Amino acid sequence: MRKNSKVTQREHTSEHVTESVADLLAHEAPLDYKNSSLNVGGVPGKKIVLEPPENDGRPAWNSKLQYILAQVGFSVGLGNVWRFPYLCQKNGGGAYLVPYFILLILIGVPLFFLELAVGQKIRRGSIGVWNYVCPLLGGIGVSSLMVCGFVGLYYNVIIGWSIFYFFQSFQYPLPWAECPIRRNGSLASEWMPNLNIGTEEKC
Structure with missing residues (x-):
């Protein structure tokens, strides 16, 4: 008798749970999955996975104009103003410009935009970029930093000469x-x- 009473109690409990779930489903509005935002391109079963926005605190440029001026300042140096006329005169004058512009378009411009793209994507310094690409190539960033340091040493001398002769040129x-x-x-x-x-x- 006790077993039968337990079985009867379980049946009543399961029927009560089933009825309550059925009532909830009946009152709920049907979901139009094809027209909902969860469906991507009308493909059933493909859902959008929302990811939180990245906020890693990496530095960024304040404006596009600031970015362009910074790149022009880093690209155009004293070599373009000081050494280019000398090299042009030494290597044939106007004929030197033909291979110069060909190599500039084929090699210089693609490498320039590649460097910009890598820097914008990774957003690290010269050493950090190469360590990110491959840890074995980290020495390239160190060597480029050393080259920039050596160039800065003699560029200061040239800038000093330029400023000195600029003020001396006002004499008569x-x-x-x-x-x-x-x-x-x-x-x-x-x-x-x-x-x-x-x-x-x-x-």
Whole structure:
């Protein structure tokens, strides 16, 4: 009798639970899955997985103009202004520009945009970028940093010369209008005027 009573009690309990679940499903509005935001492209079973936005605190540029000006400042250096006319004159004048622009378009511009893309994607320094790509290539970042340091040493000298001669150029007559050896009062100043090579006087 006790067993039968327990079985009867379980049946009543299961019927009560089944009825309550059925009532909840009956009152719930049917879900139109095809038109819902959970369906991607009308493909059933494919759901959108929402991920929290990244907030890793990495530095970023404040504006696009600031980014462009920074890249121009890093790309155009003293070599473009100071050495380019010298190299152009040394290697044939205008003919030097033809291979220069060809190599600039085929090699220089793609590598430039590749460097920009890698820096924008990884957002690390020169050492951190190569360590991110491959830890074995971390020495490339260190060597590039050393090259920048060595370039900065002699660039400061060139900038000092440029500033010095810029202010000296406001004088009249110009300090370099006359050969310095003639103003030294040495013995060489006595015979230098008589030293002519062709029709041009050499200092």
